Amino acid sequence: MNAVILIVNIALAVVLAVGLTPLFVWWERRIAGFIQDRTGPNRASIAGIRLGGLIQAIADMLKLVFKEDFTPAHIRYKFLYTIAPGIVFFCSFLTFAVIPFADNLVLDGISYTMQAVPVSLGIMWFLAFAGLSVYGIILGGYSSENKYGLLGGIRASAQVISYEAAMALSIISMLLTYGSIHLNDMVHAQGDTFFGIIPTWGIFMQPLAALIFIVTSFAETNRTPFDIAEGESEIVAGYHTEYSAMRFGLFQVGEYAAMSASCAIIVTLFFGGYQVPWLDTATLKDNIDYVILAIVLILPIKLFFLTKWMNKNYYWLDKDDSRQKEKGILLKAFWTIAILVMLVLIMFLVTGLGENGTNIAVTAIQIGTFLIKFFMMAFVYMWVRWTLLRIRYDQLQMLGWKVLIPLSILNIVITAIVVVAMGS
Template sequence: MTTVSLVVIIINIHIALILATGMTPILVWWERRVAGFIQDRAGPNRCNIGPIRLGGLIQSIADMLKLVFKEDFMPTHIRYKLFFTLAPVILFFCIFLTFGVIPFADDLVIDGQSHMMQALPMELGIMWFLAFAGLSTYGIILGGYSSGSKYGILSSIRATAQVISYEAAMALSVISMLLTYGSIHLGDIVVAQGELVFGFIPAWGIFLQPLAALIFIVTAFAEANRAPFDLAEGESEIVAGYHTEYSAMRFGLFQVGELAALCAASAIIVTLFFGGYQIPWLDTQALKNNIDYVMIAIIILVPLKIYILTTWMKKNNNWKDSSNVRAKETAILNKIFWALAIGTVALFGWFLATGLTQNGIAITVAVLQVLTFLIKFLLVALVFIWIRWTLLRFRYDQLQMLGWKVLLPLSLLNIVITATYIVVTGS
């Protein structure tokens, strides 16, 4: 393994870590703020470090620190202490490993050598993802079963019922995608989505397989244990279900695991159905051929976006509290954003003036594709949060009816239609 290969793998592992765990405080803050917006209230916005509130983000950091320093208490009625301890670890690591095969950008070619832009350079693709996403459910089942609590046992039963309700439909919807793109390797699937249908429609999964996309997205909500399919947790019915008896960082691991599952579901949905890292109408080669025009667009658009953002911040933060904290924070953030904009413009202006080498072009394109992936990823995560605070929870018999009587027949029908089209057209 060369030094460049090692550096690329380390970078990809860090991206996976950021998406799986580093996003936790941001998603907690985002969820609270979106919930507040939907319910017509402010949400958390008071916790601060000096003049810095970050719109309530400091509250999430404070909550994480609180969990770290809380007493890790284990009730005396726990049946299987080993399973009780391992359950949150199993959930978290299985979810984290699903990020190993997500391609964050097209293969990076440095000095003629190609490097896969994913944490684990393997070609198991969607099979690896489905395997570890399915195994993560054992963390929930073991956590509830080993608690020795009626709420935990009920949660384990619900989790088991939920798994058998959605797994078959999810796997069959993926088969339609594999027939369409002819590969289980997620990198190949995303590359194929860089092409155009009829010369102007991106060959994204959402356009080629809308029914498979609908089935997979619905089952992904159940896979991530998110409302309206958060049956195993069911706070209004079974307190907190499988993590009722957990405290401190064991409880924290379950929470991080749940948010990591949201991130994993968002990442795989973007990869399969929304073109992954592909910029619409600009595949990797087109980006390389038009890199100068892309950098000019960035130089123009970044300051414009920062101007709109800072103007909006001043308009919505123009009132003063007793300590003038909000005005101070707004001023600090405005300076930070403008510093980032000036730095971006200066960097890309220097690139334009001096010209990029072949390696420089490849790295620049990879960075743009990673940023594109992150933007799509955050938008899908926002949909997950939006749905949670919009729809009511299903009963688990309703989920079973949906899975076996609606989604499963539809996914089988979709496979038949896809296979028939491929055989008839020979494509």
């Protein structure tokens, strides 16, 4: 059983960090189209099936896989040039290893940790690998022996010394607040409420630390407005100018893996992680029948609004018959899956779950809660990218050294005073 649960956790980490890349590419293009008042990708298809534009992202991925991997002849440090994308990818991927997807699962009296790598390093693991990923960017720019690539690497170096200190200092405030480096302990602490109303999430307990960490996380992932290392309007493509095919693809996948890891750690530290608001693990177990009944009632309502959005989205100027046919197939598939899920949940309500079944149901609900928060945070990342302009790297240094670091130090002092005062 331990091996099965470990495989499930590893599969979750792999899917969220890497497997969602085509979906995120598609989602980001659709969000960009919505913000810019256009439709986004909706033409590429397989036998007339477009999947709402997802086929375009899959086609782009396949193009990178089968494209010629070209190495320029002028490159002398070919080993560094080759391993740089791998460093970015693996460091971004490994940051997901310690994210708890749910509370400990108890089966037959044995407790299982719901994270890919059950180590006790906690937030320190995230800081270590998140900080190492920048070496791939620097090495990629340096080994390219291209002035634009070198400038991108220099910008990445300037960027990392601007935000890394503020990020670490903001986490120190969270360590003082929770009294632990273990992410599962931090999520447990966010299961309570203030005055029985406000959840004790990190965003409410440490709003300044949350703001600093979220801003520095955008810089960590090299996304707008902090994508200065690859400013295409200034230095072509920066550190990956000389890369093609899957080596370029690894940089792109690494960027989305870093974004996924940042979303997961932000949700874990500041938005309650897998905790359902006002329902901690014990409360969920005691009221599992009511929770399942609520899911049965809410699921068709959510699906109704999704299909309503799909109906609106599929009306296009050409009134393409194949598009209307695809809409019908997707609607039937969604409603079929929803009805099957509802029938299974109703069967559980009628027959009962038992102790192990209740624990598994609570774990599944908490994983679903984590995923909802995770995707909402990913939407914020994409929203910001298509809303704000890129800042100059000297402005990032000014922001880091003159604003974020002083604020994070002030927040540590205030947090320490409050912790000592409450402890006494």
